[in-house]
Each structure stands twice: as structure tokens, then as C-alpha cells.
Amino acid sequence: MAALTLHSVEATLQRLFIRAEGTTLRAEDRKKARELHALLPEMAPHLAPGRVLVDAAAGRASVGLMAQELLSPCDLVVIERAADRVRACREAAAQRANPSPVDVREADVADLAAWPEAPDLVVALHACGPASDHVIDAAAARRARRLLLIPCCVGAGVAFAATARAAVARWPVPRQSAVRLRLEHGLIDAWRTLRLEAAGYEVTVAPFVAPTVTPYNLVWRCRRVGQPDVMARAAAQLREIMSLGG
């Protein structure tokens, strides 16, 4: 693998996704480049020819296609439900200098039929709202070896959101909505972490870029280990946290 500099990430992003003569990267593309510059080195050890990478809630699949182009050939499965993004992904895939297999599936990440069995690595960058939860469920059901999950906005569509709100409403906390919202989001983070642990993943959670790059800067790094005692403890905590709403 050649040295992965921010410059090489930006140049490859431009070649695959921007293309038009004389244009430069927009601010949002530069932000994406910084995210990829941080994320790609984490993916590198797990990719090789024949290994399966899933880019879930992929958008135009900048994670998956850039990994193939800058890290290693691998078998890429892209899952994205928006037709225009699927089209943009296919167009970008045609620009790769080192083509290796790409299977672009226009599907909902909640649809297990769209997922391969036992992928080596699943990455979901900014999987919005309930998409993060569908990715957790599908990765666990398909026995993904590793998952890098970066959740995004949280809305009413998240299954645990109402419980989190009801729990915080019962606690002796001040009325200011910004304070309450942070507690609710923290509970949703805890719920997601426990589901992953209960499904057999060893999980760490940490920022992967500065919050000035994106406010949604936490990555859940998950490795399937299937340790029964940890799974049982997490399942018990999960039952407790799910009953907090009363």
C-alpha cells in the first residue's frame, strides 16, 4: 500500500467522483476526504484479494471504492437504497484504475437478502437514523467478522428513541431540552453498544476525526469474538436498559 496522505485521498476522490474538467473539490468533498483519510488505515489490515467488504448505507460508496483503489483489491458489496446514489456509485466504479469485483445492490440495509454471508468487514459511515440499527442487526445475523459503524442523526425512527425519551422524563434532570437530548442520545449509544456486545462483538467506541470535521465523529469498532460471559452480561444489561422507559 502506498503512503496514504490527505493529498492522495483528495486526488483519488476527485478522479472517481468529481471528474469534470477544471472543477475542484467542494467543502463537503474535503470533509469526506478527511474522514476517509482517518478511516481507511483502520480498514487496511482486513482487506485482501478475495476478502469481502460491505459498504452499507453507502451513498455513492466513497468508502468502498476508495478502499479498493487505495488499499487493496477485495470483493466489494455496496448496499444503498437511493437510486440516484446507486447510479453515482456505478459511474464512479467505472473510473477505478485497479478494478476488482463490485456488486452494487439497490436495497434497504434492513433486507437480509441483500447481505453476503460472513463478510470480512462491514463499514457504515454516517448511517442515518435507524439505518445504523439495521446495520447492527444485519451484520450480526450475517456473522460479519468486523464492523466499523459511524452512526449519524438520531430521529424518531430509531426504535429505542421513545424509550430513551421516556426514561429521561422520569429522571431528576433539569428541563432544558439540550441537556435532556444529550442524555437521550447517550442512552441510544448505550443501547447500540449493548446490542453489539450481546451479539458477540468486542466493541470500542472513540472519535475517529475531530468534531470540527463532523459532529457525528464516533466510530464503533467491533470484532466478532463470541465470548459467552460478555454476551450474557450485555444481554442482561440490555433487558434492563430497555425497561427504563417504565
Ligand SMILES: C[S@@+](CC[C@H](N)C(=O)[O-])C[C@H]1O[C@@H](n2cnc3c(N)ncnc32)[C@H](O)[C@@H]1O
Ligand atoms: C448520510 S449518507 C452517508 C453515505 C455514505 N456512507 C457516506 O458517508 O458518504 C446516508 C446514506 O444512507 C442511505 N440510507 C439511509 N437509510 C438506508 C437504508 N435503510 N437502507 C439503505 N440505505 C440507506 C441514504 O440513502 C444515504 O445515501
